[in-house]
Amino acid sequence: MRYSYYPGCSLEATAKPYDVSVRAVCQALDLGLDEVEDWNCCGATSYISIRELTAFAISARNLALAEKMGNDLVTVCPACYTVLNKTNIYMREKEDIKKTVSEALAVANLKYDGTVKVRHLLDIIVNDIGLEKINPKISQRLDGLKIAPYYGCQISRPHGTFDDPEFPMTMDNLFSSLGAEVVNFPLKAKCCGGMLMTTEPEEGVNLIKSLLSCAQDNKAELIVTACPLCEINLEAYQKKVNRKFKTDFSIPAIYFTQLLGVALGLPKEKLAIGRELVSSEKVLDRFYGGKR
Amino acid sequence: MIKTREKLQETFLEDIYSIPDGEKLKTCIQCGTCSASCPTSHLMDYTPRQIISAFRAGMLDRVLKSNTVWMCASCYYCTVRCPSGIKLTDIMYELKRLGIKYHLYPPKNASPVMARIFVDTLNQFGRSAETVLLSLFFLKTKPFKILNYVPMGWKLFTKGRISISNKTIKGKDDLVKIIEYIEKKGVA
Numbered sequence: 001m002r003y004s005y006y007p008g009c010s011l012e013a014t015a016k017p018y019d020v021s022v023r024a025v026c027q028a029l030d031l032g033l034d035e036v037e038d039w040n041c042c043g044a045t046s047y048i049s050i051r052e053l054t055a056f057a058i059s060a061r062n063l064a065l066a067e068k069m070g071n072d073l074v075t076v077c078p079a080c081y082t083v084l085n086k087t088n089i090y091m092r093e094k095e096d097i098k099k100t101v102s103e104a105l106a107v108a109n110l111k112y113d114g115t116v117k118v119r120h121l122l123d124i125i126v127n128d129i130g131l132e133k134i135n136p137k138i139s140q141r142l143d144g145l146k147i148a149p150y151y152g153c154q155i156s157r158p159h160g161t162f163d164d165p166e167f168p169m170t171m172d173n174l175f176s177s178l179g180a181e182v183v184n185f186p187l188k189a190k191c192c193g194g195m196l197m198t199t200e201p202e203e204g205v206n207l208i209k210s211l212l213s214c215a216q217d218n219k220a221e222l223i224v225t226a227c228p229l230c231e232i233n234l235e236a237y238q239k240k241v242n243r244k245f246k247t248d249f250s251i252p253a254i255y256f257t258q259l260l261g262v263a264l265g266l267p268k269e270k271l272a273i274g275r276e277l278v279s280s281e282k283v284l285d286r287f288y289g290g291k292r
Numbered sequence: 293m294i295k296t297r298e299k300l301q302e303t304f305l306e307d308i309y310s311i312p313d314g315e316k317l318k319t320c321i322q323c324g325t326c327s328a329s330c331p332t333s334h335l336m337d338y339t340p341r342q343i344i345s346a347f348r349a350g351m352l353d354r355v356l357k358s359n360t361v362w363m364c365a366s367c368y369y370c371t372v373r374c375p376s377g378i379k380l381t382d383i384m385y386e387l388k389r390l391g392i393k394y395h396l397y398p399p400k401n402a403s404p405v406m407a408r409i410f411v412d413t414l415n416q417f418g419r420s421a422e423t424v425l426l427s428l429f430f431l432k433t434k435p436f437k438i439l440n441y442v443p444m445g446w447k448l449f450t451k452g453r454i455s456i457s458n459k460t461i462k463g464k465d466d467l468v469k470i471i472e473y474i475e476k477k478g479v480a
Contacts, residue, residue, distance in 0.1 A: 013453060
C-alpha cells in the first residue's frame with residue numbers, strides 16, 4: 001500500500017517527534033509514504049481568516065501536486081486534514097470556487113480534477129490495514145498502561161469522515177486491542193483552545209486545565225493525541241496551569257504513532273520518545289526493560 | 293473610510309450569504325445550540341446565538357467590534373450540531389475577513405495580528421515557519437512578555453523541536469502567481 005504524505009508545517013518544528021514516529025511506524029507496517037514534493041502550508045485556520053478564495057487556492061496547489069502522484073493523500077495534522085478536505089469538497093461541489101481556483105492554478109501550470117482522497121493516518125491504519133493485521137506485528141503489548149486518547153476537534157469535525165464528531169472511538173479501539181486500558185475520558189473531543197493558547201493564553205489555559213483534570217481524575221498515566229497543536233498545548237502549558245491553579249500536573253502527552261511504535265517494538269530513538277516537554281520516562285520505561 | 297463603511301453596511305448581509313452555504317444563516321431558529329456547544333462562549337462579549345441575531349438586525353459594530361468572532365477556536369461543535377445546518381464556523385471566518393478588510397475589529401485583540409502575520413509568513417516562505425511566526429507575533433503584541441517564553445523555547449530547542457532555518461519552497465514563485473491571480477481578480 002502506498003500513500004502520498006503531506007506532513008504539514010508543525011511536523012517540521014514542534015511536532016518533529018510526530019514526523020519521526022509516523023515514518024518509523026509506517027515502515028514497520030509496510031505502509032509506503034511518498035512525501036508530496038515541495039508542498040506548501042495548508043493555510044490552517046489563519047489564512048482563511050484574512051482571505052477566502054486565496055486560502056482555497058493555496059490549499060488546492062497541494063491537491064494538484066498530490067493528484068499527479070495518484071494515491072490517497074495522507075496527513076497527520078487535523079488542521080491540514082480539515083483545510084484540505086474542505087478545499088477538496090468545494091473544488092468538487094462549488095462551481096464558482098472551482099472555476100476561479102482552477103484559473104489561478106493554471107497560471108502556475110497546475111490543474112486539479114478533484115480525484116484525490118484526503119485521509120488521516122489514523123483512518124488508514126485502523127481501516128485500511130485493520131486491527132487484525134496489526135496485531136500479529138505487535139511484539140510489546142501495552143497491558144496495564146492507562147491512557148486517555150485525546151482527539152480534539154478537527155480530526156472528526158466538521159467532516160467526520162471516519163469517526164464520530166461527538167464521541168470518536170478509533171484510538172480507543174486501536175489501543176485497547178493492543179492491551180492498553182483506555183480510561184473514561186469524556187472530554188476527549190473537546191477543544192484544547194488551538195491557536196487561542198498563543199493569542200489568549202490567560203483564557204485558553206482554563207481549557208487545558210479541564211482536560212488535564214479530567215485525564216488525571218480518571219487515573220490516566222498518559223494522554224495520546226493525533227494532533228500537533230493539541231499535543232504541544234497539553235504539554236507546554238502544564239507549568240502555567242500549575243502556577244495559576246496551584247495544581248501539580250505532570251502528565252505526558254505523546255502522539256498516537258509513538259505509542260503504536262512502542263507496541264510494535266520499535267526503539268525509543270526511532271520514535272523520538274524522550275523529546276517531550278513533560279517526560280514520558282516513568283510511564284513508558286517499563287516497555288523498555290525498566291521497572292514500573 | 294466612511295464610504296467603505298457605508299458600503300459594508302449596505303452589503304453586510306449579502307456578503308455573508310455569498311460564502312458557501314452562507315444562505316443557511318437565514319434559517320437560524322435562535323435555539324442557542326451553538327452557544328451551549330461553544331467552548332469559549334463564556335469569554336465572548338456576545339454569544340454565537342446573539343451574534344447571529346445582531347447580524348440579522350444589521351448591527352455592524354456589535355458584530356464586528358466585539359471579541360466574539362476572534363474568540364472562535366474553530367472547534368466546529370456549532371457546525372456539526374446546528375439543527376438548521378448552518379456552518380457557523382465558516383461564517384465566523386467571513387466575519388473575521390470583513391472585520392480585517394474594513395478595520396472593524398476589537399483593537400486590543402491579538403488574534404487579528406496573528407492571522408495577518410501568519411499570512412505574511414506563508415506568502416514569504418510558502419510554509420508557516422513556526423519560529424518566525426511566533427517571534428513576530430510576540431514582538432508585535434507582547435514584547436514585554438517575550439522573556440516569559442524563553443524557558444519553553446529553550447527546552448523545545450534542546451529537544452530538537454524548533455527549526456532554525458526556514459526553507460523557502462521551490463515553487464514559491466508559482467505560489468505567488470496563484471495568490472496574485474486571485475487578488476488581482478478582486479475576489480480574494
